[in-house]
Amino acid sequence: MNILHRLIAGDYIDPATGKAIALPLKAAVISDDLRGSEADHLHALDLGHSFALVCDANTYAALGQRIEHALGDRAPLLLLPGTPKADIATVEHIRAASAHCDALVAVGGGTINDLCKYAAHLDGKPYAVFGTTPSMNGYASANAAIMVKRHKKSLPAQMPAGIFLDLGVLCAAPARLIRSGLGDSLCRPTAQADWLLSHLLFDTPYSDTPFLLLRDDEDALLENTAGLLKGDRDTMRCLARTLLLSGIGMVIAGGSYPASQGEHLLAHYIEMLHPAVSTHSYHGEQIGVTTLVMSELQKRMLSQMPTLHHREIDTQNIIDHFGSEIGAHCIEEMQKKWLSREAVDSLNARIMRDWENFAQQIDKVTRPTAALSAALKAIGAPYNHSDLQWPDAIYQRSRTHAHCIRDRFTFLDLEWWAAGSARKN
Numbered sequence: 001m002n003i004l005h006r007l008i009a010g011d012y013i014d015p016a017t018g019k020a021i022a023l024p025l026k027a028a029v030i031s032d033d034l035r036g037s038e039a040d041h042l043h044a045l046d047l048g049h050s051f052a053l054v055c056d057a058n059t060y061a062a063l064g065q066r067i068e069h070a071l072g073d074r075a076p077l078l079l080l081p082g083t084p085k086a087d088i089a090t091v092e093h094i095r096a097a098s099a100h101c102d103a104l105v106a107v108g109g110g111t112i113n114d115l116c117k118y119a120a121h122l123d124g125k126p127y128a129v130f131g132t133t134p135s136m137n138g139y140a141s142a143n144a145a146i147m148v149k150r151h152k153k154s155l156p157a158q159m160p161a162g163i164f165l166d167l168g169v170l171c172a173a174p175a176r177l178i179r180s181g182l183g184d185s186l187c188r189p190t191a192q193a194d195w196l197l198s199h200l201l202f203d204t205p206y207s208d209t210p211f212l213l214l215r216d217d218e219d220a221l222l223e224n225t226a227g228l229l230k231g232d233r234d235t236m237r238c239l240a241r242t243l244l245l246s247g248i249g250m251v252i253a254g255g256s257y258p259a260s261q262g263e264h265l266l267a268h269y270i271e272m273l274h275p276a277v278s279t280h281s282y283h284g285e286q287i288g289v290t291t292l293v294m295s296e297l298q299k300r301m302l303s304q305m306p307t308l309h310h311r312e313i314d315t316q317n318i319i320d321h322f323g324s325e326i327g328a329h330c331i332e333e334m335q336k337k338w339l340s341r342e343a344v345d346s347l348n349a350r351i352m353r354d355w356e357n358f359a360q361q362i363d364k365v366t367r368p369t370a371a372l373s374a375a376l377k378a379i380g381a382p383y384n385h386s387d388l389q390w391p392d393a394i395y396q397r398s399r400t401h402a403h404c405i406r407d408r409f410t411f412l413d414l415e416w417w418a419a420g421s422a423r424k425n
């Protein structure tokens with residue numbers, strides 16, 4: 001039985017705790033062809049009598065129509081107009097239009113999944129998802145990325161009761177969405193290195209378990225990346241499983257720690273401060289690029305023992321840079337990971353004593369930057385910031401300020417503290 005089946009069955013023992021991992025997910029099916037079995041899969045979940053089938057025009061054509069046909073009257077179609085956005089107005093529209101249904105069935109990728117995940121959560125209804133793209137790792141996660149006013153927030157929601165991925169449909173997804181899914185998966189080594197760094201320096205919680213789930217597929221994915229755009233179902237299965245297990249890993253970790261660290265901060269910075277620039281590319285395309293940036297930074301910093309210098313939070317600089325609203329949020333986040341003069345001294349002592357050992361442990365979980373960039377190049381994915389149409393000046397600002405936007409201590413922070421008073425925040 002593979003890992004996914006064991007997790008669903010509740011008999012995967014977490015090596016860190018010795019206890020079986022319990023998830024609310026009842027089914028996760030990755031199939032060569034789901035045609036004809038859609039209704040059986042849904043009915044097995046026992047979600048109630050009627051399901052709102054949530055699609056947009058693209059996902060309806062890719063798969064929704066087939067499911068509508070399979071489910072008949074029990075699944076009234078809720079067709080979202082235009083290109084839906086993951087925002088509160090659309091969540092409210094879905095809630096109102098599905099008020100008479102027992103459950104939601106999302107047909108789509110990141111946006112429709114997030115919308116249904118959050119709408120179902122607010123209404124206390126179950127939901128299931130038929131994925132149409134292998135573009136991101138959010139299918140199984142318990143959070144929904146929703147735009148609230150001008151801020152993209154990761155809001156607590158719920159795992160789906162079932163996730164159904166048809167490899168034929170995923171292989172037929174637009175190339176850019178496939179590249180995006182690879183990009184969002186490639187950050188495993190940089191996210192793990194950042195999370196482990198924080199653990200080694202500050203004894204913050206850390207677990208290998210989310211990464212053990214991904215290990216076998218990662219090798220196969222990196223060896224056969226080119227197959228993703230050639231309809232190679234075995235490689236697509238690896239990607240699909242990686243995306244699901246990455247989402248499950250976040251649920252196990254109780255947060256996005258194993259799949260979102262410095263590389264995500266760089267992309268979130270652009271998304272928050274330069275939304276127009278951010279819209280030129282998909283999330284995973286950005287993460288592929290920022291993963292290479294973090295990988296290089298991590299290798300460079302691991303090669304030489306850093307010395308941290310005491311610094312103050314330059315609140316005026318942060319407000320000037322981010323504006324008063326986002327700036328106030330950044331100051332709050334930075335205060336949570338702030339180091340007093342004494343903390344800097346004791347951290348330097350710890351680094352002096354153990355750096356070689358820390359660097360070895362971290363290096364073991366990484367991959368060569370060249371291997372990551374070769375995977376992106378193998379399928380024509382963006383691999384530097386200009387490919388994403390990020391102007392140099394804006395990219396440079398993300399490098400110096402992205403660490404301000406969240407309380408996680410990553411290699412971006414280590415670089416900043418090691419730079420001392422030479423550079424302004």
Ligand SMILES: [Zn+2]
Binds near residue numbers: 184264
């Ligand atoms: Zn991501």
